[in-house]
Amino acid sequence: MAEASTAPPDQRVPESIQHSVLAEFAAGVCRDIAGGLLSTTGDDLVPFLEREVGRLRQALEDPFALGEGSEPRHPPVFDRRGRIAVATNPVVSHRNAIAPPMKLVRSGDECEFTVELPLQYQGPPSKLHGGYSAVLLDEALWKAVRVNVSAISFTRELTIGYERPVPLFEPVTVLARVTEVDGRKTFAEGEILAGGEVCSRAHGLWISPRPRE
Numbered sequence: 001m002a003e004a005s006t007a008p009p010d011q012r013v014p015e016s017i018q019h020s021v022l023a024e025f026a027a028g029v030c031r032d033i034a035g036g037l038l039s040t041t042g043d044d045l046v047p048f049l050e051r052e053v054g055r056l057r058q059a060l061e062d063p064f065a066l067g068e069g070s071e072p073r074h075p076p077v078f079d080r081r082g083r084i085a086v087a088t089n090p091v092v093s094h095r096n097a098i099a100p101p102m103k104l105v106r107s108g109d110e111c112e113f114t115v116e117l118p119l120q121y122q123g124p125p126s127k128l129h130g131g132y133s134a135v136l137l138d139e140a141l142w143k144a145v146r147v148n149v150s151a152i153s154f155t156r157e158l159t160i161g162y163e164r165p166v167p168l169f170e171p172v173t174v175l176a177r178v179t180e181v182d183g184r185k186t187f188a189e190g191e192i193l194a195g196g197e198v199c200s201r202a203h204g205l206w207i208s209p210r211p212r213e
């Protein structure tokens with residue numbers, strides 16, 4: 001077990017680069033299995049699973065081949081209390097197999113993310129499930145609030161407008177920005193775009209908890 005530290009986040013990584021890269025690679029294989037189980041049937045199923053398990057076995061036999069020159073996206077860090085913190089976020093963490101993962105491209109007054117959604121996120125045929133559009137927008141708008149307001153805030157209201165279906169299997173862009181700060185309340189808005197066209201719009205309210213008396 002790693003010893004406690006008071007080092008700030010991102011200062012100490014309590015596992016080797018190879019293990020962090022291996023964990024993120026394994027999460028990627030889990031994602032590929034999740035998608036492949038929905039697109040692979042009958043006689044193709046066993047060879048598909050053998051291939052995926054084989055990729056994992058090969059990585060376990062030679063983790064250095066994986067880590068060669070690559071950096072983990074989300075290595076564990078020590079949090080402010082000195083506890084090991086793994087990035088569990090179900091939208092952006094490369095170590096979380098249920099995250100697509102959505103990637104931050106630009107951060108500032110406006111935050112921009114890119115993401116490609118595979119089959120496990122399907123609602124209508126070849127289109128994104130609407131509830132998952134809300135997940136992507138919640139995360140993106142929360143990030144814009146996090147970047148622009150120092151206190152941690154939580155989603156209080158989130159309204160989504162579905163204007164066009166969001167396609168699977170191709171890169172889509174998610175944009176988000178803060179529109180107003182009023183004490184503990186921060187208002188934000190954003191969009192999901194595909195091929196330059198707006199598919200979904202969101203606006204919402206984030207509130208930072210009232211300081212303890």
Ligand SMILES: CCCCC/C=C\C/C=C\C/C=C\C/C=C\CCCC(=O)SCCNC(=O)CCNC(=O)[C@H](O)C(C)(C)COP(=O)(O)OP(=O)(O)OC[C@H]1O[C@@H](n2cnc3c(N)ncnc32)[C@H](O)[C@@H]1OP(=O)(O)O
Nearest residue numbers: 009138139142152153154155156157185205207208209210
């Ligand atoms: C490198 C360092 C990093 C450090 C990071 C450290 C820690 C990170 C920790 C956490 C990370 C958090 C999230 C990351 C994950 C996900 C990102 C996506 C975001 C989410 O997924 S997050 C989950 C879903 N989220 C919730 O789980 C919230 C549940 N909820 C609550 O926990 C409370 O609801 C709370 C605390 C939000 C507020 O509680 P409260 O009691 O303080 O609020 P209250 O009711 O007093 O309202 C205050 C003022 O807002 C006005 N007001 C209310 N509603 C309004 C409306 N609709 N329109 C206009 N005004 C409105 C009132 O009228 C009043 O106004 P006034 O002050 O003027 O009277």
